[in-house]
Amino acid sequence: MKPILSSLGINRRTLLSALAVLPTVSGPLLTVHARAQTVVPGDALASWNDGPAKQAIIDFVQATTVQGSPKCVAPEDRIATFDQDGTLWVEHPMYSQVMYCLDHVPAVVTKKPELKNVEPFKTVLTGNREAMAKFTMRDLETILAATLTGMSVDDFNAEVEKWIETAKDPRWKRPYTELVYQPMLDVLHYLRDSGYKTYIVTGGGQDFVRVYSERVYGIPPEQVVGTMGGTKLGYDKEGKAFLTKEPKLLLNDDHAGKPEGIHMMIGRRPHAAFGNSVGDQQMLEWTGAGDGARLMMLLLHDDAKREYAYGPAQGLPDSKVGTFTPALYDEAKKKSWTVISMKNDWKRIFTFDER
């Protein structure tokens, strides 16, 4: 079951250090100010500051959608793919899906009381983050398998739905679904208004993200490509068919798995791809290898005040920066991918910044 954990893009050290840190992040670390801004009527990218990143998006859309443009793309080929964690919403200090898994341990134990005194469930039930930080990889895998598989797909959807409506990020004290980046919502709308079909291509669980993707991003379940597990058909007492989520990995939709997942689920090469990490690198390479106009963008988290700063902006060595390595930064420069500076390119980060 190792793949289940790695499939979520979880680096053990990152996870454990985040777990240890979480209790200290119990209040808002900073005040989010309503930011004054001038919304230009008709400006589809109102949350973006003028600059090369905003211009790259506008140039791409105009080149590929204005009739008569030599690079105009046929409507059916207008495909844009977006990584989720760290690209569409906050991924720090921990992926929301991992928080779901930890939060969901009590529910699993209620259904299987024999797990109450069994590790690692016992420790999770204590709520002791420091003890959890000592979990082995095997412990973590056990938790993920127990909370993400073994139930019907309908039950899983209902559980995630309930959780996502009530769980809150410890820093902003808001539902995770409010921690989406308004500038990226602008891009999603702008692309869709220009005839693009927008897809999420995430290393996270496909079933998990599908629960809220329509409501939060306007992206329907069939346009969510994620890490996929197997399901097994069974029949209830009345002979009704149902599907159970199995602890069997079908596709790890991260790194080289992203082009593979795109090929499998869409069958067309995207014309635009957005990411923020080494897990997105191959998706951008695959997108950029196509003919005609292509847009490859990487989001750089360099805004410690309004969100977080990590990656090359911090000047940290590879082993510490996690997702956006200096090597990725170099490839972006070499291949003329556009790096979005959260600090400089985004007028505001969250929808609630304006309120």
Add this chain to the structure above:
Amino acid sequence: MKPILSSLGINRRTLLSALAVLPTVSGPLLTVHARAQTVVPGDALASWNDGPAKQAIIDFVQATTVQGSPKCVAPEDRIATFDQDGTLWVEHPMYSQVMYCLDHVPAVVTKKPELKNVEPFKTVLTGNREAMAKFTMRDLETILAATLTGMSVDDFNAEVEKWIETAKDPRWKRPYTELVYQPMLDVLHYLRDSGYKTYIVTGGGQDFVRVYSERVYGIPPEQVVGTMGGTKLGYDKEGKAFLTKEPKLLLNDDHAGKPEGIHMMIGRRPHAAFGNSVGDQQMLEWTGAGDGARLMMLLLHDDAKREYAYGPAQGLPDSKVGTFTPALYDEAKKKSWTVISMKNDWKRIFTFDER
């Protein structure tokens, strides 16, 4: 690689007996008459005779799409799934995809001349159908793996495209893509005009069917769910990323694999499902297990004159009928699935019947 073959729904005996029979089917076995018919203007199901099957489709569409109907289905949940082989087009005497594989052996040998004198390729090159009929399961698997994997997805698509434009069915002497059932095209259009999203859910290769699905059925590649193989990311001399088709089965989209594939690719339960064989049984069960109005239909091939007759219409025991077993027929009756009689329910079979 056994799963590759079985994933195509290939029963060795069926395949081999079909191979042996093919040379004798070198001419049209019967004359297809242009059939006189009255096309009622505005009748979306013009190729159907009035009867319970046609009525079931109309009743379902009206119940689920007329506003105010207590069983009206939200537009985003209007999903209809169709098996391909034997449901949307002719599957006898052999799946077109297997014909592609056999026809494609020379091209494979051209690229890998060392295979020329190696069995089973050597025998395929002789064109001796009787010898091919003696192939072992392993021989067949070797042929399918060699012709369906090991090349880039772009090269594969180009090869299939070339083949599908020129290859002809031995009985009708027409491209396979003309052997689609006009009444099913009527249903596809009728459902789409009523806000349904139509999907192909086939045991055949997903990449294969996607090549012609838009042109032939009006179904775009992203709405084709089929048997899925893995792909591997590589880089050419200029560093450009490409995907190679691997001999690795990700999902056998047949039998219980159909609900699994639907869950994976669509993430919603269909409201209507169409099939013709035991490989479609679980898709219909999964569809029927949902709330509200559901339409489950099975096509019975009982028209030896205009197409073929096989299955319970022939009164053959289970072991002989292949795809539509008496047990399936019984389940259809028990669950009130609608059985379409090709002979009685269809005014015409093919688009060219009218010409």
